[in-house]
Amino acid sequence: MSAESHSRHYIKIWAILVVLLVISVIGPMFGHKWLTLITAFGIACVKAYLVAKHFMHLDIEKAMIRWVLITSVVLMGLFYAGTAPDVMEHTGLHWTNDAAIYASENPVHEPGDHHAAGAGEGEAGHAAGEHGGDAHGGGDAHGAPAGAEVASTAEAGSEQGGETEEAAAPAPDGEVAEAAPATAGAAPGFDAAAAFQSSCSTCHGEAGDGNGPVGAALNPKPANFTDPAFWEARDDAMVHKAIKEGGAAVGKSPMMAPWGSTYDDAQIDAIVAYLHHFNTAGGATTEAAGETP
Amino acid sequence: MPQLFLDQASSYAHEIDNLIWIIAAAVGFWFIVAEAVFFGFILKYRAKPGQRAAYIEGTERKYTRFISYPHMIIILFDVVLIAGSIRVWYLVKQQLPDADRTIRVIGQQWAWTFVHPGADGELDTDDDIRMVDELHVQVGDTYHFQLTSTDVLHSFSVPVFRLKQDAVPGRTITGWFQPTRTGEYDIQCAEICGIGHGIMAAKLFIESPEDHAAWIAAHNPTASLQ
């Protein structure tokens, strides 16, 4: 075979590939499902075969190489077969993937439209209160169907003492609690109330009274922000340090987790300012809380 | 069959225990045989001066028999174990007897929330009783539980029921149990869920019908609006 016929052969293959490309682009234009399937994917397989055979000379390569490549492709098929029943299907034996169902019914197509905030559950019938948005460290809260926010419960299992330490819990934040005034200034655009809902309310309670669901199981009890004595006993710097470096840093329970890696200083200041609004004794403003800790 | 360490407090607990004992017997037998042969060879064929090892290809029928026959029997044992395991798995996880009551179990970073159906026995009615880290059930009733999680993976694990099912955020998984012994037992979280995974303990109260009715009355939110 002379040099020219070699290159002419390759150019011929290339021409076929281009034709196939054109068909695979035009085919789906007609919008028939099976036509799209055949033209787009069928032709893709043919093109891949042509490139592998003529360009990569797989046909004259030793058989062992073909077997290696076929094995890796078969393994991917095996992975697909083992995983699809759980990921592709949205329901199965005794389980429903509410998140996927919810995402299918309220899809996000355009950059503008967001999940309908605060919408009720998917049809799985949770009677729970507003569902939590995923926290992503505060900030953008996509609506999320996942499970149920634990509404402040009448029976907070109060008598269930147990000698557990206090735990801080970043539960997914509910929608913004109406009552709390948005705190201005400290960190522009940062919603301290939402941060409190997502990160603090599980232990400190949505009313800041220290008996959130997880708080109930803790000993010592989480801090109660509605109790004026709490604010007299310490200044904002100590509260800031407790939030930033965790309870152990200020001699309190190590179960109060350090939030320094999730919220920056300005955001923590905004949270501290927000906590003051729980104080029932006429809201000792941040300035007045200058007593020694 | 003798039970394992923990009491058997659910209708299928003894099934799982029996399966564990069958596996223990089958597997223990082969373990002892293998170790005995192994240590036997070591002691018997220690190097003795002037006595050389044999030259055995390992393909002669005479010797390979001693491996292939045990192997066939092991395959038989495996088939028996597979059958026993699938039977128990079907009983616990695949079939779902109709329920006297249904509860909802919500796992969240570091607390279990149990929604009991309340006096009317129906879930999602206003007389539901939401308890944190306390599950009250009546002995003898068949319960369905709808398990979900609000943030990360948790695992609803009740050792005395021999029951374990992961709570996956975004999914609702339904399972069942039927308590058979009264008492107060542990509920654990068996999937790592962050800093408070260690304190995610909850209490399981299996009560007689009278105590359970009394508990419901005591906790009925509409009745006792304190």
Add this chain to the structure above:
Amino acid sequence: MAHSSTAHAHEHAHDHGPQGILKYIWSTDHKIIGMQYMFTGMFMALIGGFMAYTFRMQLAFPGADIPLFGVVSPGEYNALVTNHGSIMIFWVAMPVLIAAFGNYLIPLMIGADDMVFPRLNRLSYQIFLLSAILIIASQFVPGGGFGGAWTSYPPLSANPAYNLTGLGATMWLLAVALEFVAFLLGGINFIVTLMNARAPGMRAYDIPIVVWMIVIASILFMLSVGPLMAGAVMLLFDQTLGTGFFDPGTGGDPILWQHLFWFFGHPEVYVVLLPALGFVAEIITVFSRKKLFGYKTVLYTAVATAILSFFVWAHHQFVAGIDPRMANVFTVTTLLISIPIAEVLFVIIATLYRGSITLTVPMLWALAFVAEFLIGGVTGIFLGASGADIYFHDTYFVLAHFHYTFFPIAIIGTFAAVTMWFPKMFGRMMNEKLGRIHFWLTVTAFNFIFIPLFILGTAGQHRRIYDYNHFPQLATEGLQDLRIVATTATVVLLLSQVLFLFNFFHSLFKGEKAPDNPWKSNTLEWTTSSPPPHGNWPPDAMPNVYRGPYEYSVEGREDDYWPQNQPA
């Protein structure tokens, strides 16, 4: 890193590569790269061991001020457990078993002067070193090391607000991804070297079984790590860019990560098992002076295990939310895979039959591997059977099971290989008496750690809890005593490693001179000097191969061994 130990090899070396200190850091010699991997692996084993000591002390004495560490907070406990697991598997078992002995032995055992791609080999170690530095550094970043288990299930691992160790999690993921890249590069080198660089006359069945095992392990790793590499990219984007691959809030699916992880996870455990089986088979044939019982059986069952290992992954997820009907499929495949493994162990035991066994230190370790691994293999059936796994999943029974497989593989297998090939690597003999004391201390201490943990697991104690007093059924006096027994055994085990380190580094310089073939073995690495020069054999005297590697005690021959390179 490896300077002191290879000073000895320097005298023979006549090569023209970089001289002095650079010779060891920048060398492309497969032997030096093998030692670099081994020393890094041993160093990481010390770190992993320290982490084990720390959280075992916390479990035995909750809340105590632990010597050398201080009080363990819940977050630190999770980080210690997570990184103990990750370091022991990715930075101790794989580098030492596959990379160190693979690099050192494969060229020597197939009669080649080096790997086919020496520079790629050096690059793979450098990427591995970078990943080791990254994982160590991740312990000291704000928020501490990653605390979401070595399996790093999202959404816990994907969202800093959930795991509170955001920076540690991303560094952990990058370190693991880099380690995969290092072993992909290393794997290609091993496979192509075995396929192409064999000595003339070495047919497929003349290749020593340890070389086969390491190369099959490399192929298994290469074909199984792909989906997890893709998963790691997706998890990295979830952590850093805020995409929602695994976040149910935006329609993602946490179960997808579990499948991606365990599709790699289970072949991974066979990736570390096969080289250890290779060492053990090699050592048992040498010290029982007997031909390996059924070379082809061992080889084909190893290949069968590798293939079957792709069909079993979801037995890690029976109760994790997959469809219950799928669990039956994986129960069947999991119990089936126990058959080839049992076959390999039976064949290794059969090799001892009518042998003349000398209980040298390497032989002791190899026999201990078989004895201990039988327990590991046997207890796997409880977990492979879905019915029993409902109760046992994520309890200490699982933990004891995989330590009865990983410890024989990573620790006993490594000590067997080190004591066996130390004379060849460093030209000195290790101290026999010290070796025996260290052997008996380590193996007995090991059993005293994990038998109690089997019992604790059966009692329903589940994993990764930093203080069991919160669970009344687990806080009983009897169970706490078992935890204390396990902790004291851990301390004994870690202290006895000082014996090994002393024996290792003392013998490097003061050990008696090692002959070229101290164990009278047939394979090619014993036909060159100890330690071998650069290029292993003089260029014009590269060995040819005339027979298989296991022609021991052939009737009618005066010697009871017959090296592969001796013409018939």
Add this chain to the structure above:
Amino acid sequence: MKPIATTRSASSIPTGRLAIWWVLASEVVIFGGLLGSYIMHRLGHPEWGETAAHTNTWIGAFNTLVLLTSSLMAVLAHDAAEQGDGKKAARFIGMTMLGGITFACVKSFEWYTEISHGFTITLNGFWSFYYTAAGLHALHVIAGTIIMGFIAFDANRGRELQRVELIGIYWHFVDIVWIFLFPLLYIAK
């Protein structure tokens, strides 16, 4: 100084080509895992078709044409290298690199327009997979182009000509991945 090991070829396949085939096997498994996950989600969420309509099929088709042409150049380069003509091979590799660079530029332009219209990686599942898969592929195209630079440099001096074939095989693989990516991301509407 190459070791003797590299010169041996017990499996009668040249060492370089054997290695590149194993590299491809590991790449198939990586792209397979990613595309498998994408296809699962795509079949599970038919509504993604609506948001996928915002991808520009014409740019995708043009990029496919660019890659097919550069694959042709690569095979012609290999053909030239086989005849020992280093200079001609280097020229064809230069053309292949041109194809790679064009592909990258068209891709960055395409992304620029899409991102500026708000279709970012965090918008929804489809766009996350879109940028991850196309991004990983683009990374492979750029890496291939850089390596081709070195190989063309050597080939021009008539050295290491067998490497032209190796980078050609890698390039055809990258082309095949795109052949499957194109319908999956652009056409399935």
